[in-house]
Amino acid sequence: MxxxxxxxxxxxxxxxxxxxxxxxxxxxxxxxxxxxxxxxxxxxxxxxxxxxxxVVEHERVEDKILSGSECPLCSHELAVKQGRYGMFIGCSNFPACHHIEHEVQETLDNVACPSCKSGSLQEKTSRFGKKFYSCDAYPKCKFVVNHEPMGGQCEKCQFPLLLKRNMAAGLKYQCADKKCSHMQKA
Known part of the structure; x- marks a missing residue:
């Protein structure tokens, strides 16, 4: 054995x-x-x-104070904490202050949302760790794509957004309109 x-x-x-x-x-x-x-x-x-x-007792991690950090709401120190969905950074003055640090979402340069035409597309990460790109005007606009978007226009249907796709034959651009999905050369 x-x-x-x-x-x-x-x-x-x-x-x-x-x-x-x-x-x-x-x-x-x-x-x-x-x-x-x-x-x-x-x-x-x-x-x-x-x-x-x-059945298995999970080990509880103590809050770790981040020295030199300051809560923007109440001026107490921030701490690394363990929550229901994993580790996060929050205020050490918890029940009195509910401040939580959120990840800064990176907005893609010059990629306007083709659905609402007022927002910009930004990269986000799903709860499973996969990248996706959605409109920053959410929840008013629910436009989302799974591949990296880039400015441009589909040569077949003139949809104003293309997606970068790494295919076996090399880099290709795909129309972001789900009805079209036309592939064109990079």
């Missing part, structure tokens, strides 16, 4: 030991159950007893 197999086996045994524990509220046995957020330990007397606990 390899070392990784032993580690998995001992981790599994550890989970089984936790499953044989008793409920601190009613004294019944705890069992591993599955929910929309994943596995958890729950009392077998549910719904009479609603005790639950995480």
């Amino acid at each position: 390899s070392e990784s197999d032993k580690a998995l086996f001992t981790h599994h045994e550890h989970a089984l030991d936790k499953a044989q524990q008793v409920c601190p509220e009613c004294g019944a046995e705890l069992a591993i159950k599955r929910g929309k957020s994943g596995a958890f330990l729950g009392c077998v007397n549910y719904p009479n007893c609603q005790y639950t606990r995480a």
